[in-house]
Amino acid sequence: MTRILIVEDEPKLAALEADYLKSEGYETHVIANGLEAAPWVRANVPDLILLDLMLPGRDGLDICRDIRTFSDVPIVMVTAKVEEIDRLVGLDLGADDYVCKPFSIRELVARVRAILRRGRAPIAGLTLNDEKHEAQLDGRTLDLTPVEFRLLRALASAPGRVFPRDRLLEQLYEDHRVVTDRTVDAHVKNLRRKLGEARPGEDLVRSIYGVGYKLEL
């Protein structure tokens, strides 16, 4: 469960944000007093923080700086004035995004989602070692054949990008031998099986109907 900390002294706004985020499947916790924020983060380590700039007890800027001394958790700053934003960005507090009131809840949620997604960018847990021709997923070494390794490497070279079968075949062989598209499928099947053994219940290789295969982020 993804946990979001909302630091906001206006109760109605905090409740609204919490509602929307909950309906998106996030777990939320609201703190109204600036003094409590940093200690709570230290103790509970949320996945993202919505931080209001104007707060009783302690200033948002201050809190942000403080949190950054001990954590890289994504922070979204919420400010009341548009003009503030430029100044804030200039200060380089380490916040990940800025939203100014009045904002649309939808926009806020979209940004939160975008930032959280960006977080787990490099295919979590996948390591490719070219010299040793060895691949690891979540620390577990995968027992891949040469072709399977090259296939995985090709897909991993641009995670998320769709590779048509013929493009993959080019990547698979130096020479320009002519092989059927089915070959790709066969190897994908085996690759999937081995990836699945290392991380059950999740298919990292996704087929895009009518196009090709991609590695899921």
Add this chain to the structure above:
Amino acid sequence: MTRILIVEDEPKLAALEADYLKSEGYETHVIANGLEAAPWVRANVPDLILLDLMLPGRDGLDICRDIRTFSDVPIVMVTAKVEEIDRLVGLDLGADDYVCKPFSIRELVARVRAILRRGRAPIAGLTLNDEKHEAQLDGRTLDLTPVEFRLLRALASAPGRVFPRDRLLEQLYEDHRVVTDRTVDAHVKNLRRKLGEARPGEDLVRSIYGVGYKLEL
């Protein structure tokens, strides 16, 4: 398939560019006469345009301005003189990048790739990424079939503009198969459903009675 229009009167250069881009997996179309460029774009809606500045028939600047009146397709301007570039950038024609001759083909291809990768956000909250074959609305990934994706891309290529059904059908298929107008409706329906799941209570695809469909701004 990502389609690139090359507007270039020097046949050898055009062929060279086309070759390299094809080897990168892009589909290319070459137009030598400036007069034909804008109409072709209107009819075929490529994914990117390489536009030479000096052309017979009509000036590149002029074409660029014209195209921008009806489309947000990425445009890369190709100029003969370095000094031109500053002036061009100042004019703010809406081109996405500038390359000056003599350029290395590799550099050109790299820029094209970069521009296409960064995707486009034609309307608020909607992102289309061709190479990932992925569409996002408010950060939510839409699970689209190939035809739905192309349909959305076509509509998004000129947000607000109305596309007649037959125009959309041209965009939907490489080959010129003959299909009923109802087909468009069916796909629009599915597209609407999926867009609606991502952003409930709002219909981004609007039907213009007796004319066609458009994407609501």
Add this chain to the structure above:
DNA sequence: ACACAATGTGAATTCTTCGTGAATACCGCC
């Protein structure tokens, strides 16, 4: 030369998507 793993292929099977026509609801105009 032998055993064994890896590879490529075509065919069988299972799934998805596509296109269509018919039923229904809607729009604009007389």
Add this chain to the structure above:
DNA sequence: GGCGGTATTCACGAAGAATTCACATTGTGT
């Protein structure tokens, strides 16, 4: 309000893709 044309929706058959499998072939090490 009624009428002709238009849009929306639905379900189903067909086409096309993906997945899987068994097997022939090739390659590797012993």
